[in-house]
Amino acid sequence: MQFTLKPGRVTGQVPFACAILAVMCAAISVACNKNDDPGVKPGDAAPTPIQWKKPAHFPDPVYDLSRNPLTREGVELGRFLFYDGILSRTNQIGCGTCHQQEAAFTHHGHELSHGVDDLLGTRNSPSIQNLAWNPSFFWDGGVHDLDLVPFNPVENPVEMDETVKNVIAKLQNTPLATAKMPVDYPLMFKKAFGDEQITSERMMKALSQFMVSLVSAESRYDYYRMGDQSALTVDEQRGMAIFRSKCGSCHAGELFTDYSFRNNGLIPSGAEDQGRFGVTANPADRYKFKVPGLRNVALTAPYMHDGRYHSLREVLDHYSDSIHPSATLDSALRRPGQKPGISLTATEKQSIIAFLSALSDGHFIRNKQFSDPGVGTNF
Amino acid sequence: MLAAVVGMLMLASCESEAQGPVPSTGDKGALTIEFDNIVGDKNLVLGGGASTNGAGEDFVITKFNYYVSNIKLLRADGTSYVVPQDSSYFLIMENKKESQFVRLKNIPAGTYTGLEFMLGVDSLRNTMPIERRTGVLDPGGSMMEDGMYWAWNSGYIFLKMEGTSSKGNPVNSKFYYHIGLFGGYSTRTVNNTRIVKLGFGEWKAEVTTSKTPEVHLFADVQKVFKGPGINLSIGQYNSVMSQQPQVTAQIADNYTQMFSVDHIH
Numbered sequence: 282m283q284f285t286l287k288p289g290r291v292t293g294q295v296p297f298a299c300a301i302l303a304v305m306c307a308a309i310s311v312a313c314n315k316n317d318d319p320g321v322k323p324g325d326a327a328p329t330p331i332q333w334k335k336p337a338h339f340p341d342p343v344y345d346l347s348r349n350p351l352t353r354e355g356v357e358l359g360r361f362l363f364y365d366g367i368l369s370r371t372n373q374i375g376c377g378t379c380h381q382q383e384a385a386f387t388h389h390g391h392e393l394s395h396g397v398d399d400l401l402g403t404r405n406s407p408s409i410q411n412l413a414w415n416p417s418f419f420w421d422g423g424v425h426d427l428d429l430v431p432f433n434p435v436e437n438p439v440e441m442d443e444t445v446k447n448v449i450a451k452l453q454n455t456p457l458a459t460a461k462m463p464v465d466y467p468l469m470f471k472k473a474f475g476d477e478q479i480t481s482e483r484m485m486k487a488l489s490q491f492m493v494s495l496v497s498a499e500s501r502y503d504y505y506r507m508g509d510q511s512a513l514t515v516d517e518q519r520g521m522a523i524f525r526s527k528c529g530s531c532h533a534g535e536l537f538t539d540y541s542f543r544n545n546g547l548i549p550s551g552a553e554d555q556g557r558f559g560v561t562a563n564p565a566d567r568y569k570f571k572v573p574g575l576r577n578v579a580l581t582a583p584y585m586h587d588g589r590y591h592s593l594r595e596v597l598d599h600y601s602d603s604i605h606p607s608a609t610l611d612s613a614l615r616r617p618g619q620k621p622g623i624s625l626t627a628t629e630k631q632s633i634i635a636f637l638s639a640l641s642d643g644h645f646i647r648n649k650q651f652s653d654p655g656v657g658t659n660f
Numbered sequence: 661m662l663a664a665v666v667g668m669l670m671l672a673s674c675e676s677e678a679q680g681p682v683p684s685t686g687d688k689g690a691l692t693i694e695f696d697n698i699v700g701d702k703n704l705v706l707g708g709g710a711s712t713n714g715a716g717e718d719f720v721i722t723k724f725n726y727y728v729s730n731i732k733l734l735r736a737d738g739t740s741y742v743v744p745q746d747s748s749y750f751l752i753m754e755n756k757k758e759s760q761f762v763r764l765k766n767i768p769a770g771t772y773t774g775l776e777f778m779l780g781v782d783s784l785r786n787t788m789p790i791e792r793r794t795g796v797l798d799p800g801g802s803m804m805e806d807g808m809y810w811a812w813n814s815g816y817i818f819l820k821m822e823g824t825s826s827k828g829n830p831v832n833s834k835f836y837y838h839i840g841l842f843g844g845y846s847t848r849t850v851n852n853t854r855i856v857k858l859g860f861g862e863w864k865a866e867v868t869t870s871k872t873p874e875v876h877l878f879a880d881v882q883k884v885f886k887g888p889g890i891n892l893s894i895g896q897y898n899s900v901m902s903q904q905p906q907v908t909a910q911i912a913d914n915y916t917q918m919f920s921v922d923h924i925h
Contacts, residue, residue, distance in 0.1 A: 348789055417846065423813040425845045428790040432799050432811035444807075445800030481800035482790045560813050561847045562905045 328352035328473055335413075336498035338506050339535050342413035344427055344493055349486045351494065354473040359491025360650075361464055362484065364657035367451050368434075369441035371397045376434065376488075377657040379406040383646050385577035386410055386495065392588030396440035403552045405588035407573065408581050410497045410645065416540050420570045420586040423560045427492060428485045449479050462655045497576050497645040505639075506535070513639055520636030523629050528600075530613055537575035537640070543611040544568040546604030546621060550587055567609045579638040580646065593634045601625040687769035689867040691733065692874040693762040695752045696922070697724055699881045706754055714886030715893040719835070721881055723822040724754040725808060726915075727781050727796070728762065733865075734774035734857075741768055749781065751796035752879075753806060767867050774859040775875065779916060780818030782853055786842040813902055815842050818852060819915055821884055827895035835894045837884070838901040839908045839915075850905040854916040863924040876922045889913030 331351040335342055349355075362368065364377040379394040380386040386409035388394045394406045404420050418424040424433065434440040435448060452470075456463035467477040474483050502521075504512035513521065524532070533539045542557040549555075549568060557566040570586045584590040590599060604614050604621040614621045625633070645651070697704040699711045699721070710718045728750045731743045743764055753759045781797065793799060797816070799809040808817045817840040828835045843851035858877070865873040885892045889910035900907050 345789070348791065419812070422846070424811070425787070425814060426789065429799060429811070429814050432809075436811055449800070480794075481798050482794070485790055557847075559903070561844065561849055562903055563847070563849075566847075 326475070328354040328475075331356065331494075333413075333493065336496065336503070336535075338503070339411075339498065340414065342493075343416050344413040344489070346413075346493070349428070349489055351490050352473060354469070355487050355490040356494050357491075358466075358469045358473045359487040359489070359494075361466075361469065361654055361656055362488050363491050364653045365464065366656070366658050367455075367460075368431075368443060368448050369397055370443040372451075373397065373658055374441050375657045376409075376431070377653055379434075379440075380409045382651055382653075383580070385497065385580045385642075385646060387581040389580075389582070392583050394440075396434075396437070397442045400439035400442075402437070402439050403554055404586050405583060408577065409492055410495050410576060411536055411574065412495065413493045414536050417571070421557045421560045422540075422542060422571055427489045428482075431485055431488050445481050445484070449481070449484065452479050452484070460656075464656060495645075495651055497642040499644045500576065500642040501639040502636075503642075514635070516632050517636045517639045520629075520632030520634070521639075523625075524633050524636050527623050527625065527629075528633070531572045531611075532575050537578075538572045540571065542566065542569040542571055543613075544607065544609040545570070546599070546606070546610055546614055547585060547587075547589070548603075548605040550589065552587065554587065556586065565609060568607060569609060575637060576640050577642055577645065579634075579641050593637055594630065597625060597630040597633060601630070687869050688766050689769050689869050690872040691764045691767050691772070691865060691867050692872060693731075693764070693775070694874060694876045695728065695760045695762065695879055696876060697752075697754050697760070697879045697881065704754055704881055711882070713882065713894070714891055715895070717825055717827045717894045719823050719825040719894060721754070721821065721823040722834075723820060724881065725806065726752050726779060726819040726879075727808065727816060728752055728777050728779060729781055729785075730778040731762070731764065732776040733764075733767065733772045734776060734859075735770065736773045740776070741770075741772075743767075746792075749785075749796055751806075751808060756806075769867050769869060772860070772865040772867065772873075774857065776855060776857045778853055779856055779912075780840075780853040781816040781842070783842040783851065786815045787845055810840060810902065814845070815840050818854075818912070819884075821881070825894045825898075827893070827898070829898040835898045836901065837897075837899075837911060839911055841902060841905060841908060850909045852908055852912040854912050856916055856919050858919055858921055860921055860924060863921065865924050873924055875924050878920045878922050880918045880920070883918035884911065884915045887914030887917045 364375045366373045366375045379388040388406035452466040455466040471477045501512045557569040600623045733741045819839045821837045
């Protein structure tokens with residue numbers, strides 16, 4: 282681990298902090314309603330609904346929960362599916378292989394990720410958090426519905442190299458005595474959806490239920506936002522002000538992104554990845570990638586769509602000094618009569634990094650309800 | 661936003677169409693449409709003998725699949741019967757004989773003089789939630805096998821034609837035409853959905869409670885190469901998928917013209 286966990290807030294305002302914590306727990310009742318027993322009592326036919334509530338300071342979610350109401354059994358099935366290597370051709374690569382909880386569900390330390398047979402992808406594994414607010418998915422926004430996301434890694438030849446059809450066939454044949462942990466998937470589907478039928482729709486909806494439950498909203502920034510002025514240091518507050526004025530036009534709002542696609546001045550690398558252009562085929566979209574949200578950003582190195590920068594300092598140096606001009610460079614980075622970029626002093630960069638570190642959510646990355654139930658691999 | 665507005669408009673238009681004229685009698689019957697794929701004057705045989713396209717290039721087809729949807733049966737008086745949309749998606753595959761017979765049931769009895777369908781999957785369906793993508797619309801198919809869905813650029817492939825040719829790509833002599841793109845979800849792209857309208861001419865399809873007419877259509881692969889859109893040369897384009905939208909639109913204009921009514925029995 283390169284990063285250190287921020288300890289919880291230290292004393293001083295314990296009652297106040299507890300009150301806020303209670304409010305937040307109520308807000309994220311997904312996390313709080315569940316106990317350690319994942320099963321359903323025998324004879325209990327209907328799955329147990331979970332009330333998903335957005336954190337008070339977050340905008341309304343984009344994901345339509347009325348179409349896929351969360352249940353304890355659905356989220357639990359989704360958790361098993363998320364981590365189980367059965368989704369891959371080799372039965373070795375699960376979603377959790379490249380989306381690891383301790384790194385806010387990114388592939389820590391990997392510029393690019395390696396899938397089946399150690400084949401390398403072309404883009405840096407994005408964070409799986411707060412997906413209920415995403416209007417589009419992937420660095421190029423090629424998918425607009427969370428339920429349609431998992432088809433991609435499953436079918437990508439360098440990720441899982443499998444077909445959803447075949448995954449369903451494999452799931453139907455569980456429990457497998459030879460599995461690392463024999464899981465009875467037909468039974469889990471029955472508990473979550475009423476009968477043992479396994480379909481693309483049910484598989485994707487279970488995965489979505491789990492992913493939608495991955496809400497990160499308990500960083501020190503959130504405590505500050507909820508009214509605890511002492512949750513951020515003076516330097517962090519200074520960093521927040523600089524961040525908002527110099528970075529906030531794109532990394533906007535409580536999710537720290539406006540979900541737009543922009544060319545942020547990276548020199549195209551060998552892969553010649555043209556980002557959004559690959560989806561729209563519009564020349565104006567060349568080299569544009571989605572503005573990523575920055576929650577837990579201190580935990581998700583390396584950075585950029587190809588993982589080229591290993592530290593937040595390198596990222597800020599890029600914006601101040603290394604913007605590569607091109608036809609589609611974002612207007613926010615253009616400066617008339619000057620070379621493109623954002624003016625940032627060394628001190629300002631330090632303050633911004635301090636602020637960004639306050640977006641780390643220790644509860645999120647340690648919450649056992651989000652963790653591998655024992656079916657996953659971690660390379 | 662734009663796409664959402666377009667979607668709403670489309671929804672509205674679908675609803676108004678669904679209200680079409682109600683037949684006076686409650687009698688129902690069935691009608692079958694056979695999609696018989698041919699190459700010029702020969703039956704299409706996957707991996708079979710070589711043909712020559714309009715550009716004078718040899719080719720052998722190895723895969724030929726397309727979606728037919730939103731079927732409408734036309735009457736002489738200008739009215740029509742619209743097949744309920746959820747039951748109106750079909751994937752025609754040259755390697756699956758049964759898929760080439762579109763069997764419509766619960767058709768109001770009467771005389772039909774033509775038909776209309778979409779080649780492809782309508783834009784609205786391309787944006788629908790997963791529970792509205794069952795049967796042939798299930799995105800879980802395999803790209804190597806019968807998959808007709810782009811997972812990474814969420815949308816259906818409307819027509820997939822692959823084959824070999826001496827003018828194919830230098831690595832494996834193959835050519836690949838995967839034509840999709842429904843207009844885009846949040847950013848406009850080309851829209852390659854196409855409406856095909858065919859009059860039955862001298863033929864008529866009489867649907868009664870006991871008689872199931874079969875409309876035998878030809879779909880001519882040669883017309884994919886040569887049509888009003890483009891004189892498609894394999895040497896020039898050995899692979900056309902989502903990255904050459906203008907060419908895909910031209911190919912779609914071509915294949916919209918590939919259908920003809922052979923006979924009805």
